[in-house]
Structures are given as C-alpha cells and as structure tokens.
Amino acid sequence: MSLTDNLSNMNATPTERMPSADRRELILESATEVFGERGYTGATTDGIARAAGISQAYVVRMFGSKEKLFIEVLNRALQRLTAEFRAVIAAHEASGDPIEEIYHKLGLAYIDLITDRGMLLSLMQSFAQGHDRVIGEAARCGFLEIYQLLRDEAHLDPDQANVFLAHGMMMNTMLGLQLPQLYGTDTGATELMNAAFGGKLPLVLDATGQASASN
Amino acid sequence: MSLTDNLSNMNATPTERMPSADRRELILESATEVFGERGYTGATTDGIARAAGISQAYVVRMFGSKEKLFIEVLNRALQRLTAEFRAVIAAHEASGDPIEEIYHKLGLAYIDLITDRGMLLSLMQSFAQGHDRVIGEAARCGFLEIYQLLRDEAHLDPDQANVFLAHGMMMNTMLGLQLPQLYGTDTGATELMNAAFGGKLPLVLDATGQASASN
DNA sequence: GTCTATAGGCGGATAGAC
C-alpha cells in the first residue's frame, strides 16, 4: 500500500511498519488537521495519534514534544503557503499581465489553498498564541514573513497588503467558525460567505456541515 | 504573639467580603482578560481566579463550570460591542451626515474598543472554537449577530460589511499576535500596523511589549 | 519502527468548614 493510499483513509489500516520519513509526513498531516480544528492547547497528542492511526507514545517519541510538533506543523504550513504564492508571482511575471493583476491572482491562489483547510487553520491558531514564548515568537515571524513576501516579492504597497491579509483573516475566521452549518437558515450566512469568498468557492458540505472546497 | 494578633495587624487584607453581583463582575473582567490571552482551552480557572484575587474553587462555584463562564464572557463581549455600535448608529442618524460616513464612524468606534483588548480577543478566541458543540454554536450566532447589525441597522451592503469585518479580524489577529513586540526592528511590523489601524491607534507599549491604547 | 504500561503533573469540580 502506498503512502498516498494511506493518507486518504488514515485510521482504517492497523499500523504497518513504515520508513520513518513517511511516518513523519503522515503524522504532520494529521497533526495539521487536529491543531487546526482545536488549537494548540485544545489538541491532544492522543487525538493526533488516533487520527494518524498510531499510538500516542509514538507521536511524542518522534517529535520530542507536543510543542516541537506544533512548531513543525506551523513551519510546514508557512512553507506551503509561501511556495504557492511564489509560484503565482513567478507565473505572473512571465505572463506580461498588468502589474495590478497580481493581487487578484494571489487571492485566487489563497482560495484554492482552502482545500487544505487544516493548514490555514493551524496557521490561524498560531496567531492566537502571541502570549506563548516559543509559539508566539514563531507565529509573529511567520506572519511577518507573509507580509514581507507580499510587499517585496509581489510588490504590493502596505495598504494593499493589509487589505489582502485582512480578507485572508476573514476567510480563516469563517472556516474556523464552520459557518456553513447555518447555510440557508436566512441568517445572512450565505450572503456573507459569498461576499467573503467572492462566489469563487465551490462549497461541498459534508454530514457535519463542514465545508471543503472541490475543484 | 498569637496567630490572630498577627493577622489583625496585617493590612494585606486576605480577600474581603463583597456582594456577589460585584464579585461576579470582577471575575468576568478577569476571565475576559485571561480567556482573551490564552483561549478557551489554554485558560485555567485557577489562572482566572488568581487574576481576580480569589480562590479557584470560588470561580467554579459561582459560574457552575468553566464552559458556562466562557459563554458568559462571550455574551458580555458581544453585548458591549453591539451596544457601542448601536450608539454610533443612533448618533449618526441624528447627525444628518451623509450615509456613507457610517462605515468610517463604526471603524473608529472599533478602534476605540481596542482599549478593551481582552474583550475583542475573547471574541476572536471563540471564533476558533467552531468544532465545540456549545461554544461553537454561541460563537457562530454571535458572529452573525454582528453581521446582521451591520447589514440591517447600519445599512451596509454585504460587500461593505464583509470588508468591515475583515479589517476587524485583521486587527484582532495583530492584537493576538502581540505584534508590537517587533516594533522598530525593520521587519515591516510598523508599516503594517499603521496600514491596519490607519495611524489612528495611539500605542503605548508596556514593559512586556504589549500594546494598549490610550486616549 | 512501534507498542504497552505507567509515572507524574495539572486542572476542573465537589464537599464542607468558617
């Protein structure tokens, strides 16, 4: 069974031996989901272990501590986000499109990233940990890294970057809230979702009302 | 010298009696700070108790459970925010100013509310708890309540309301991150803060680098 | 590479004194 198969039905198979690099990746994947959903303190190493289909002790053994695991999750999320943005910027520069278009393109890229809900949410959860010596510091650096990318590589001015990030936070908030649960109950949830995501998010609601993007 | 003598001569009064309504208010105040800083799961009833200068058991005794206390903190924050916005709307309608001005006025009111940092942060922390049966539901309702107020009472259209909320989330994020710690280190923190708060936030940094607003 | 068992600490909640 390939790694990819394993990823798609995570806790189905009873633990098989696996190269530790692959196992690492799998745990990081699960941890990203769980941290994203419940936050750093709300998540348990046992919950992460169960999501990855292995024992609690092994999670800790592999990463040293819950804190170190979270830091890895955070950096990995950052890594994916910035890689995606840099690809968009590179493609844009090769395209000859008018400069202002980059803002729009990055927005679309961000909406695409929502498919990786856990990634964006674990980022956001880190932003709520400013008080923590270790995690707070990493979160601040990460946040500024994104800002600097928008400013220095996408050449947005501070106001544009601010508005861009603001919309990102808004979308993250709505993801975290699981707002789609209220869809159609005439509370305004639908119109607000549309305003926030520009009607560009093809929503699929699962049984628990959670939203995932399909494309 | 007897123990009693000793006690009666000390002016570091161990907790004084107080009408329970007042005590309630005091606990809610402290809880708002602590929950705002550390989130629902990260906060402890003991931490809240110490912030309020009373015993852990008494906090639980008075509110029944940590969860109930958080719900009260959340509703109280919502209450303050909506009251403030409604006051602005009422004043605006009496002023005869052009309708579009309301957006700007509400923004200023929000920035004023940052003085009550804990309040805004505890709200934001609730938005990250969508997965929780009880708290998630309360948070969703609260979020939509604010949206409905902007739409139905301030008469913003969905796009305006979305952008307004987006900027709010951005400011909350920066508050939670304690970004001002990086002020002046040429990372862009300053220019981003200025873009986000429109240069309208008179910042005072305390010893720990935490920001509070003065006016 | 992965597990089971368990130590050790913390946190929420309850009982009961004052």
Place this chain on the structure above:
DNA sequence: GTCTATCCGCCTATAGAC
C-alpha cells in the same frame, strides 16, 4: 461569601519490550 482540602480524570512524557 469565601476558603482549604481533596478526588478524579486527562494528558504529556518516559521506560522498556518486541
């Protein structure tokens, strides 16, 4: 109205077997 003492469950981390 408020405290101290304490129970119990949960969670992280470690030890050690396979």
